[in-house]
Amino acid sequence: MPELNLVLLGPPGSGKGTQGERLNEDLRLPYYATGDILRAAVRDQTELGRTAKGFMDSGDLVPDEVIVGVIAERIDSSEALDGFILDGFPRTTPQAEALDAKLEELGRSVGAVLLIDVDDGEVIRRLGGRRTCAEGGHVFHVDFNPPERDGVCDIDGSELIVRDDDKPEVIRKRLDTYHDKTEPLIDYYDQRSVLRRIQGDAPPDEVAEEIRRTLATMRLEQDEAV
Ligand code: AMP
DSSP, rough: OOOOEEEEOOOHHHHHHHHHHHHHHHHOOEEHHHHHHHHHHHHHHHHHHHHHHHHHHHOOOOHHHHHHHHHHHHHHHHHGTTEEEESOOOOSSHHHHHHHHHHHHHTTOOOOOEEEEEEEHHHHHHOOOOEEETTTTEEHHHHHHOOOSBBOOOTTTOEOOOOOGGGHHHHHHHHHHHIIIIIIHHHHHTTEEEEEEEETOHHHHHHHHHHHHHHHHHHHHHHHHH
16 A cells, blocks of 8 residues: 555644544554644653643644654654654644655655544534543543543543643634634645545544545545556
């Protein structure tokens, strides 16, 4: 099978993480979620974490030069030779350009960008009710996926918390940042003919099915083009 370099694009709370983890299992490609990488760095109090924390807590993006290095290193690793799944990166035009430059250096390119489309109202409903396990990062939702016991993770019994960046004023800020900085990437990738739109306001199984069909169609088109 040819390599698959995949980018998941969409607003916060669009389900990129949920779908990314499924794709990671289905496609057996490494899954790099910059939000998860940065949260782990904050937890471990590394230099990266110390740099990123303030930006993250206020709903801002960490500077491009900080995050580009983190991703470039992973893409250039042996585990990513057959491809990778990126979630949360790129988020700005300079990041997309840096990704293209890095891939070009490796003789590769972005194969597909899946835009998971969800409107602002749905994002606010989803993120406002999200509860995250303090230890393992397991995710619940007060309405859509409640834990068996209020405030307690079903999986490891840890406390469930509201992530600092899931607080209402920060959600609004993250959405503004998305529209302002990340949305221009829709055009960027559309012009390069790699953008595919996925309806993100359906249940996770249906979104996963649409992604599966989209990737299968893309493969057929690529086979025909050879
Ligand atoms: P996420 O979990 O993807 O919503 O990411 C959480 C936070 O991490 C974001 O609100 C940003 O502060 C930061 N972050 C994640 N990915 C990036 C990126 N590619 N560029 C800049 N900041 C990022």
